[in-house]
Amino acid sequence: MTQLSHYLDQLLFVAVPYVALVLFFLGTIYRYRAETFSYSSLSSQFLENRQHFWGMVPFHYGILTVLAGHAIAFLVPSSILAWNTRPLRLYILEVSALAFGVMTLVGFLAILARRRSNSKLLRVTSKADWVLYALLLFQLASGVYVAVFHPWGSAWFATTASPYLWSLAKLSPQVDWVAALPWAVKLHILNAWLLIGFFPFTRLVHILVVPNPYLWRKRQVVRWNRDPRTARLVQR
Amino acid sequence: MDVRSQVSMVFHLDKCIGCHTCSIACKNVWTDRQGTEYMWWNNVETKPGTGFPTAWEDQEKYQGGWEVKKGELKLKSTGPAKVMANIFHNPHQPSMDDYYEPWTYDYENLFDAPEGDDQPVARPVSRVTGEYMEVEAGPNWDDDLGGSEIYAANDPNLDALTEEQRQQLSAVERLVMFYFPRICNHCLNPSCVASCPSGALYKRGEDGIVLIDQKRCRAWRSCIAACPYKKTYYNWHTGKSEKCILCYPRLETGQAPACFHSCVGRIRYLGVLLYDAERIEEVAKLPDEEIVEGHRSMILDPWDPEVVAAAKANGIPDDVIESARKSPVYRFVKEWKIALPPHLEYRTLPMLFYVPPMSPVMAGKEGDSVYHFTDGNLFHDIDQSRVPIAYLAKLLGAGNEGLVRYALRKQKAVRLYRRALTVGDVDEESAARALREANCSVEEAEAIYRLTALCTFDDRFVIPPMHREEAIQMIEEPHGHRQSVGFGFTAGPKRGL
Secondary structure, three states: OHHHHHHHHHHHHHHHHHHHHHHHHHHHHHHHHHOHHHOOOOOOOOOOOHHHHHHHHHHHHHHHHHHHHHHHHHHOHHHHHHHOOOHHHHHHHHHHHHHHHHHHHHHHHHHHHHHHHOHHHHHOOOHHHHHHHHHHHHHHHHHHHHHHHOOOHHHHHHHOHHHHHHHHHOOOOOOHHHHOOOHHHHHHHHHHHHHHHHHHHOHHHHHHHOOHHHHOOOOOOEEOOEOOOOOOEOOO | OOEEEEEEEEEEHHHOOOOOHHHHHHHHHHOOOOOOOOOOOOEEEEEOOOOOOOOOOOHHHHOOOEEEEOOEEEEOOOOHHHHOOOOOOOOOOOOHHHOOOOEEEOOHHHHHOOOOOOOOOOOEEEOOOOOEOOOOOOOOOOHHHOOOOOOHHHOHHHHHOOHHHHHHHOOHHHOOOEEEEEOOOOOOOOHHHHHOOOOOEEEEOOOOOEEEOOOOOOOOOHHHHHOOOOOEEEEOOOOEEEEOOOOHHHHOOOOOOHHHHOOOOOOEEEEEEEEEHHHHHHHHOOOHHHHHHHHHHHEEOOOOHHHHHHHHHOOOOHHHHHHHHOOHHHHHHHHOOOOEOOOHHHOOOOOEEEEOOOOOOOEEEEOOEEEEOOOOOOOHHHHOOOOOHHHHHHHHOOOOHHHHHHHHHHHHHHHHHHHHHHOOOOOHHHHHHHHHHOOOOHHHHHHHHHHHHOOOHHHHEOOOOOOOHHHHHOOOOHHHHOOOOOOOOOOOOOOOO
16 A cells, blocks of 8 residues: 555656656747747736726736745745744744735636636637636645645745755655645645646746836837848848 | 838828728728727727727826826836736726627528518627627717717817807707728837837838737737727737738838728828937927927928938938828928827827818807808808817817917818819909918919819829838848738637647
């Protein structure tokens, strides 16, 4: 039995992650080169403008904060542990993380309700979108569940998930770090890998084309066929 | 001096009959694809009226265009400071409800309906969902003042009028309207271009046509709120924004754009203008009282040797300079000063100009008979015209009534001059006085008359040689580029799985 669960852990927390990562990198790069046209989220604000606000804004601000929390705990776990040395600070971190998690989930439920209730929106919703919504819903719900029923995640993440992820990154996977975690946490991790693997085939690719250059580019854009100063053709 | 050339336009509103032929020509050529059904790159509005999309001139609602804040030119909507915070939900973006839900009719039912007691009907079917729908709005819903008590009453330009003037507008014997055809203005300081987070919108250097790179557009939709004329549209099917392309594939082959070509009233003129690009920011910042004159002063004289030298230094070909000299737009805008840009107070420096419309003289009612106001003043009916000067000034003069009055006086003087010549019920002395008072010589009156009334195809459309062929010719083997450029999709516009 332990033998079987060991192999299962190897499959789900070593094989699946690597397959997902390969798919993620190859898929996003290939799609950017071959399918540039579709490299965005298909915005539906034009078709429905009111409910859009109540779903999109809490979801996006929530998920950005929650993901940033995960990223910090993964990259510099010691900083979280240092912060948590005083109980009050630990409480503050836990409560605000849960608040943002709930905000994300509520926002996402609003997004789902909006999608399902509007016939115009159903028209622009693909099968891939529905699969993505199912994965995202599971990820958010399991995340909030873990936050409520397995508290102090900011503390144990740094000593379990973080070393596990680092072991994957260093190409010497140590599945032991997560083997003993509760089933809800394991499902949350597994679903995260599924999301990463599925990422290139969904509208999530819009995350990769966030338009930072806008902040420093010149306001007006003029494209020349012929450089006006040198009277030579512009090569593009 | 940084001389650039710009394909520019004049619409002569006094000649527009509101037939929508231009809109149909454009629709048939460019926007009959899925996702574009609701778009009207060219549309014709009735003024007073709220237009398309509803109340597009209400910049409190849509936050289009630019504003000057502490001496700096800023986008009213999502400039760099606000773009990231608003990227998940654009607070100023119009929705389909502000345009209309496009529909077709269930024509098959007319043929296939089972036999019954009633005539079968073709019910409207949504072109978005494919379901039956109730039609609640359309692209020219208040056409010819239809329902104007409800619609036209919300026209933002009516703010310029006194309560009395507003009342007069709807009195039956004084009722008035005119048509206002609109396409993209291909502005010199386009706020759509400046607002695009992805940098997908651009102005073509050689001819000033503003385009959206369909492959770089990532559906952030900033341009739609930022364009104060609402002439960029979101394609809900492809997730890309689209806009009037001034039929550049036609222009590049020496043909007039479809809406120009098909214009029944021959109201449209097209030609190249040379302008000083160095002054764009300075002019866009001018106060409302000076901005129209400032905009006009950016347009350069193509005969001036200094301008020609600077144009050549910038690589503008000789035949384009030659074309600028023949441009009908130059004559209307710069020489005669009778064409004015729409809503210059939005500060995008539009390059489509309108000749303000003459309206029927003001009438009054005595008992059962209607009479027209007349007295010795030849221009009486201009200041007393049914469309108040203040209204036209809000629309075309950034609020400057003098500029509109000047343009109307000159048109009126030309009419009197021609009347004296051909009909003879106006004496020559009054005609000569009218011309003098309108600052118009006999030669000028004759030229205005010819270009207004007798203009041929080649008079109206002086299309500059675009030299786009050189883009490929000199670098690559042209044969290998067959069908690789132009408008449209080289791959299917599909997305996702």
